[in-house]
Amino acid sequence: MSAHSVEDIKAGSGRLRGTLLDSLANPVTGALADADQVLIKYHGSYQQDDRDLRDERRLAKLEPDYSFMIRTRTPGGVVTPAQWLGLDAIATTYAERGLRITTRQAFQLHGVIKGRLKPTMQAINAQLMDTLAACGDVNRNVAVAANPHESRVHAAVYAQAAALSDHLLPNSRAYYEIWLDEERVAGSGSEDDPIYGSAYLPRKFKIGFAIPPVNDVDVFAQDLGFIAVLEDGELAGYNVSIGGGMGASHGDPETYPRLADLIGFVTPGQVTAVATAVVTAQRDFGNREVRKRARLKYTLDDRGLDWFKQQVEARAGFTLSPARPFAFDHSGDRFGWVEGHDGAWHLTLRLLSGRILDGPDGAHLTGLREIAKVHAGDFRLTPNQNLVIASVPAAQRASIDALVDAHGLDGFRSASPLRLKSIACVALPTCGLAMAEAERYLPAITAKIESLLDAHGLIDAPIILRISGCPNGCSRPYLGEIALVGKAPGRYNLMLGADHRGQRLNALYRENIDEPQILAALDPLLADYAAQRHPAEGFGDFLVRTGVVTPRIGISLELAS
Numbered sequence: 001m002s003a004h005s006v007e008d009i010k011a012g013s014g015r016l017r018g019t020l021l022d023s024l025a026n027p028v029t030g031a032l033a034d035a036d037q038v039l040i041k042y043h044g045s046y047q048q049d050d051r052d053l054r055d056e057r058r059l060a061k062l063e064p065d066y067s068f069m070i071r072t073r074t075p076g077g078v079v080t081p082a083q084w085l086g087l088d089a090i091a092t093t094y095a096e097r098g099l100r101i102t103t104r105q106a107f108q109l110h111g112v113i114k115g116r117l118k119p120t121m122q123a124i125n126a127q128l129m130d131t132l133a134a135c136g137d138v139n140r141n142v143a144v145a146a147n148p149h150e151s152r153v154h155a156a157v158y159a160q161a162a163a164l165s166d167h168l169l170p171n172s173r174a175y176y177e178i179w180l181d182e183e184r185v186a187g188s189g190s191e192d193d194p195i196y197g198s199a200y201l202p203r204k205f206k207i208g209f210a211i212p213p214v215n216d217v218d219v220f221a222q223d224l225g226f227i228a229v230l231e232d233g234e235l236a237g238y239n240v241s242i243g244g245g246m247g248a249s250h251g252d253p254e255t256y257p258r259l260a261d262l263i264g265f266v267t268p269g270q271v272t273a274v275a276t277a278v279v280t281a282q283r284d285f286g287n288r289e290v291r292k293r294a295r296l297k298y299t300l301d302d303r304g305l306d307w308f309k310q311q312v313e314a315r316a317g318f319t320l321s322p323a324r325p326f327a328f329d330h331s332g333d334r335f336g337w338v339e340g341h342d343g344a345w346h347l348t349l350r351l352l353s354g355r356i357l358d359g360p361d362g363a364h365l366t367g368l369r370e371i372a373k374v375h376a377g378d379f380r381l382t383p384n385q386n387l388v389i390a391s392v393p394a395a396q397r398a399s400i401d402a403l404v405d406a407h408g409l410d411g412f413r414s415a416s417p418l419r420l421k422s423i424a425c426v427a428l429p430t431c432g433l434a435m436a437e438a439e440r441y442l443p444a445i446t447a448k449i450e451s452l453l454d455a456h457g458l459i460d461a462p463i464i465l466r467i468s469g470c471p472n473g474c475s476r477p478y479l480g481e482i483a484l485v486g487k488a489p490g491r492y493n494l495m496l497g498a499d500h501r502g503q504r505l506n507a508l509y510r511e512n513i514d515e516p517q518i519l520a521a522l523d524p525l526l527a528d529y530a531a532q533r534h535p536a537e538g539f540g541d542f543l544v545r546t547g548v549v550t551p552r553i554g555i556s557l558e559l560a561s
Contacts, residue, residue, distance in 0.1 A: 007288050009035045010137065011199045015172035015191050016042045024178075030066035030114050042138060042200075043175055044131025045070045045117065048110075052429040068117055069430065070095075070109045071134040072124065075165040076144030076158045076209075077105025077381030079129070081372040084379050086127035088369050094120040098365050101354030103423060103475060104141045104206070105381040106134060110430055121179035132175045137201045139168040139279065143222070146382040147333065147348055147390075148211035151340035156235050157228055160268060161209045164275055168207075170196055195279060202286030202294035205279060206245075208383070209238075213329040215502040217383045218476050220244045220259040223296045224278050226271060229324045237267040239323045242278055242308070245297040246473025250487060257478035257505055258297040263309045264320025277315035281308060331464070331479070331502035332421050333386050335412040337397065344377065345397055347389045349404065350412035353424045353439040354385030362408015371403050385423055417462035418453060419446050423476065427469025427486065434469035436486030442467055445484070445515065452523055456530040463539045464500060467492075478505050481540035482522070487512045494518055496525075497549035500538045507551040 009018070018039040023032040032040060037047045049064035057065060072087075079087070087107055091099045096111030112120050124131060134141055142165040148154050171193040176182035208217035211228045219225035225241035244260035266274050278296075285303060287293045293302075300308050313319050335348045351364065358365045368387070372379070377391025392400055404410050412420060425431070427438035446465065453459045466480030477483040477495060479502050484492035491512050498506040510521050529542050543549050 006038055006137075006291060007199055009038045013039050014174070015193075016170065016174040017172075017178070020174075020178050024114065024117065029063060031063070032114070040068075042133060042136035042170065043121075043179065044073065044134035045112075046135060048430040048432060050429050051432075051434075066114065067096075067110070067430075068112045068114065070112055070117075070120060070124070070131055071102065071141075072107045073130055073132055073134045073141055073165070074106050074381065075142045075162040077101075077146060077383075078144075078158060078162075079379050079381075081375045081377075081379065083127045083129060084372040085369065086123070087129075088365065088372070090120060090123045090127075091365075094123070098355065098357040100356065100426070101351060101381045101385045101387065102141075103354075103383055103385060103425075105143050105146070105383055106141045107381070108426075110426075118179055125180055130175070133169055135204075137203055137205075138170055138196060139165070139201075139205045139207060141165070143206070143208040143217040143383050145209060145211035145214060145216055145228075146380045146386075147216075147338060147346050147388050148214060150211060150230055150233065151342070151346070152233070153211055153228060153230060153235050156268070157209050157211060160226075160271055161207075164207065164272060167272055168195060168275070168279060170200065195276060195283075197283060199288070201279070201283050202288045203291065205282065205296065207275065210328075212326045214334070215328040215331040216333055218331055218479055218502045220502055221246050221257075221476050221479060222260060223282075224275060225260050226266075227326055229265065229326060235268060236324070237265055238271065239265050239326060240274060240320065242312075243297045243300040243305070245295045246476050246478055247295065248471045248473065248478075249292060250471050250493075252292070255292050257473060258301075259503070259505060261300070261305055262323045263305070263312070264322060265324050266320060270316070270318065273316045273318070274312060274320070277312040280315060281311040285311070328501040328503065330462075330500050332462070332500075333382050333384050335386075335420060340391070343394060344391045345394060346380075347392060347397075347400060347404070348382070348412070349387045349389065349409050350415055350420055351386050352411075352419075352422075353426075353442055354381075355439065361411070364407060364409055367403055367407025367409050370407070371400060374399065374403075384421075416450055416453070416459055418450055418465055421462060422446055422465040422467070423480075424467040425469055425474040431469060433472055434486060435488055436469050436490065436492060438467045438469040438475065438486065445518075448515070448519055449482070449522065452519065452526055456526045458526060458530050461529075461539060462500065464498065480506060481538065481543075484518065490514050492518065494521055496540070497543045497551045498540045499544075500540065504540070504544075505551050506540065507549040509549055 023036040046069045053065045094116045095109035100108040142161045144161045207224045208219045208222040209226045210219035221244045226238035229236045241260035249255045282296045380388040424438040424442040427434035464481045466477040466483045468475045468477040469486040479498045483495040494510040495506040496509040
């Protein structure tokens, strides 16, 4: 679908209504009309089909096995135990493959057929949650540090992020009319939207709030980042970064991943104004002619960072202060029990690719259901597809541990650092963009790389592994010390050399290679790393120091050092 047609669909949609009601009511097909497939994204859903069955159904003269992915809007990934139980029931009733935690701290439900879309949406709403703006050319789910060292700050940062998420919602009643049967009133199709206008943004927009020294949100991969600055243990404000993005296209030099640039410091009271200024400037100056060049990162590179910063300050009505010192130690999660400032405890569990199912590795869905029945705190989805059982009283730790152990959720205690730090996107069979496997391939390739690490005495090395089924970057592959980016079935680009703090992009090392070639390429590099690394030197840092790869370094790293 061309950029012009997407822009035309948005502008002519009647504030995201289109003909969705007619498409949903059409009994002849399990699909939506073409334009409605664009619009339903703004309502938090994508039309997909099972690619494993395409050929079989085509030969049988059947249409593809259409179904829908639904994504929640859960700022910071925080949900109550009651909401967890509600989503568990929804997934069991309406979806396939359980629940899945995304890299933006949202839930995804897969395999919902068209006839069940509306009751699923209504069931989500009954849990005091929604899916509005979880997809589409608007601000997506706002990410927030999940298990910070300074736990007293989390509540303030989370509240700020949740408020900003609400502020940046599209001003349309279409979601409530279509899914919740709200009666449409005269003129409701022309709601004024001072932030998005009539055609919304040129492309999707992502915001992340990080709390140093942990960069679990990969803040420099976000269009807009807020890096908490603490002074005497209190939140003084945020350093602001703009222009990050992971998406690219194979063989197209006009598209590329990019790290965000720092542009200054704001107080907590200035966050909404500066975010609105960044979003509206991108709305007005982002590229609407060439969709692949429509993200904020390209606007900055085409027009200049200083020019864009001036736009932001003029719209916000104030000048940003100079960025303040900060430092990140790593971009991963803190597994196991961690005590908060108030004596409550937080337990981070490892969930492979964020998938929550009852399977051979354990009854994870059942176990978390049982935990939710007794847990009095909250759950936090992490940006690395893991789960924090948060705010557990000290007296309840033993009972939570017993449930974790009984249902096979204790894998974090024995997993290698490589396995703990791996991320994969959904890819096949449902993602229409996937060129190769990712989630389904992750266990196998992780085990084979672990064998190499073990052979070289590196099994405890904390290496970041990321796999993406295509170059669009949902699993943030360009920030992996080792990354596989799908090129074709069974074939990947091998990317190497990012750092462990999320402050350096990796670089292409080998193109379009299969598994034996991937392992053959990694083997000598790991041998050299084992023999020549400096104390505490990361694998990516070693590859850069020894000249194996020369990745592009973003200005954010220079300003942060």
